[in-house]
Amino acid sequence: MDKFSSHLKNILHGFFLAIGTTIAEPSTILPLIVNYFGGSSMLVGFFAALLRGGAVIVQLFAAFHAQSYKRMMPYLRRIFFVRFLSWFLIGVSILLFGENYPNLTLASIGFGLFLFSFSAGFAAIYFREIMAKIFSHKFRGKTMAYRQFFSAVGGLISGALAAWILESFEAPQSYGYLFVISSFIMALGYIAFALVDEPEKEEVSKKESSFKKFLQNSLSILKADKNFQTQVTTFFLAYGYLIALPFIILDAQQKINLDGVAIGSLITTQMVGAMLSNFLWGNLSGNGRNIAVAKVAISLQIVAILLAFVASSLYAYMLIFFLVGASMDGNRIASSNLILKLAPADKRPVYIALQMNIVSLGMFFSIIGGVVLHYTNYTLLYSLATGVLFAAFFLSFRLTEGKTEA
Numbered sequence: 001m002d003k004f005s006s007h008l009k010n011i012l013h014g015f016f017l018a019i020g021t022t023i024a025e026p027s028t029i030l031p032l033i034v035n036y037f038g039g040s041s042m043l044v045g046f047f048a049a050l051l052r053g054g055a056v057i058v059q060l061f062a063a064f065h066a067q068s069y070k071r072m073m074p075y076l077r078r079i080f081f082v083r084f085l086s087w088f089l090i091g092v093s094i095l096l097f098g099e100n101y102p103n104l105t106l107a108s109i110g111f112g113l114f115l116f117s118f119s120a121g122f123a124a125i126y127f128r129e130i131m132a133k134i135f136s137h138k139f140r141g142k143t144m145a146y147r148q149f150f151s152a153v154g155g156l157i158s159g160a161l162a163a164w165i166l167e168s169f170e171a172p173q174s175y176g177y178l179f180v181i182s183s184f185i186m187a188l189g190y191i192a193f194a195l196v197d198e199p200e201k202e203e204v205s206k207k208e209s210s211f212k213k214f215l216q217n218s219l220s221i222l223k224a225d226k227n228f229q230t231q232v233t234t235f236f237l238a239y240g241y242l243i244a245l246p247f248i249i250l251d252a253q254q255k256i257n258l259d260g261v262a263i264g265s266l267i268t269t270q271m272v273g274a275m276l277s278n279f280l281w282g283n284l285s286g287n288g289r290n291i292a293v294a295k296v297a298i299s300l301q302i303v304a305i306l307l308a309f310v311a312s313s314l315y316a317y318m319l320i321f322f323l324v325g326a327s328m329d330g331n332r333i334a335s336s337n338l339i340l341k342l343a344p345a346d347k348r349p350v351y352i353a354l355q356m357n358i359v360s361l362g363m364f365f366s367i368i369g370g371v372v373l374h375y376t377n378y379t380l381l382y383s384l385a386t387g388v389l390f391a392a393f394f395l396s397f398r399l400t401e402g403k404t405e406a
Contacts (some may be wrong), residue, residue: 002139006196007146010131012191014147018154020087020186022267023178027338031246032253033109033175037102041247041317045370048246049363050113059360063353064214068207068348072126073198079123080190084183086115091179098172105172121356128352131199132340138286141337145282148274149331155325156272158182163264199322218350227400228342228351232358234294234395235335239362240388241301243369245324248308251378252317262314269318273325281333290334290341291399297330298393305385308378317394335359341401 023029030051031044039047066072093108135143165181166174208214222228249266252258284293304323311317335355343351365388374382 001134003134003197006134007139007143009192009196010143011147011150013189014151015154016185016189016192017170018151018185019158019161019273020182020189022155022158022271023182029162029178029263029267031249033172034106035250036175037099037106037109038169039106040370041250041373042367042370043106044246044250045366045368045373046243047110047113048366050110051117058118059353059357060215060218061211062122062125063218063349064207064211066125066129066349067130067178070200070202071198072129073194073196076123076126076130077194079119079126080194082119083116083123084190085185086112086119086185087179088117088183091176091183094172094176098176124356125349125353127193128336128340129201129349130196132345132348133199134196136166137337137341138288140340141285141290142282142332143203144280144333144336145285148281148333149278150279152271152273152325152329155274156268159264159267159271162267163260166260166263173221194335218354220352221286221350225342228355229393230398230400231335231338231342232355234392234399235355236362237333237358237388237392237395238294238298238301238331239359239365240385240392241305241324241327242365243372243385243388244305245369245379246310246366246374247369247378248317248320251308252311252314253313256314256317263357265314266317268320270321270325274321274329275325277326277329281330285333285337288401290337291396291401293330294334294338294399295393295396297327297334297390298322298396300327300330302389302393303367303385305382305389307383308382338399338401 028355030047034044034047066075069075090109090112092385093112094105097105097108131140161181162178165177168174169177180206204366208217222232248265249258252266256262280296281293284290284296300323304320304327306325307316307320311320339355340348341353367384369381
């Protein structure tokens with residue numbers, strides 16, 4: 001456990017993946033792309049949910065099979081290739097169809113985002129299981145903080161790259177170039193993690209006779225573990241910020257001038273927030289204070305949405321995205337470490353899949369936000385998001401660190 005080579009490959013994976021995926025960040029670039037091709041606020045919300053939450057429907061199915069695997073890496077490598085291909089083809093579709101066939105372009109983007117996110121459902125189970133096998137609990141918090149720090153550095157590079165491409169080329173060609181170029185950068189991260197030396201797992205569960213039986217057993221686990229229920233509900237509600245986040249950029253576009261440089265600045269600011277916050281998250285998590293990480297992260301989300309009520313300048317929106325970047329990384333570390341400590345080793349894939357399936361439903365909050373905005377206004381949108389986040393914050397006081405990891 002805790003090999004430096006594995007630590008380095010984990011960091012490189014996060015770094016290059018962040019450069020690639022930040023190109024279509026659901027809170028900045030993606031809404032502008034969808035809006036350019038004539039998509040409504042509801043479609044913006046749907047696509048944002050698709051990119052973040054398309055993995056939900058396959059995670060339990062992935063865990064059903066993964067609980068009996070002694071090694072995950074062979075399957076993860078196949079998923080890496082599918083994700084690269086789907087991202088690359090989004091860019092090709094934009095370049096081929098563009099504004100001449102806007103509906104076909106939007107359909108192609110949607111299909112690519114679905115395939116990219118759908119495959120992540122398998123990848124997430126395999127990735128977390130490998131992380132649990134190659135890092136101890138305390139070092140895992142440290143390596144994830146390093147990973148997220150350098151992911152934020154990658155995001156900074158991505159913001160600068162996006163700004164340069166958007167300024168250098170006319171839309172929609174610039175949008176196509178964003179995806180094509182970033183897909184190859186992303187591939188470097190996939191190659192790095194694919195070279196991790198994964199040990200063989202000794203404690204595996206015998207796979208149930210059917211997927212239906214697996215679902216019944218999984219539901220029994222959820223019903224029997226009260227701490228697990230609290231954890232799942234807290235992090236589900238913590239996604240309440242997504243009710244508003246994809247539309248803050250559209251609100252800003254109406255109030256201030258958003259050129260390529262301004263958009264790149266917002267991406268960069270979000271990544272700076274993520275990068276700097278990991279010094280705090282890594283310190284807290286390394287000392288076993290993952291619950292404190294969750295509380296602080298949710299608090300930052302609340303402050304960010306409250307600022308959106310009154311924001312009227314680029315600097316105000318930069319502060320909002322700074323806080324969002326910090327909070328997202330905090331919740332990611334807290335939820336990942338808490339579930340890996342709570343789950344028994346032999347049932348770890350099941351616990352991970354259950355939490356990710358239920359919590360990831362919160363990624364579809366942006367669809368609710370799109371409907372709310374379509375029929376009402378930003379004030380009600382921000383109020384709803386704030387209310388859900390306050391519920392998550394109060395529930396976080398009932399979280400527990402769980403038992404000592406096996």
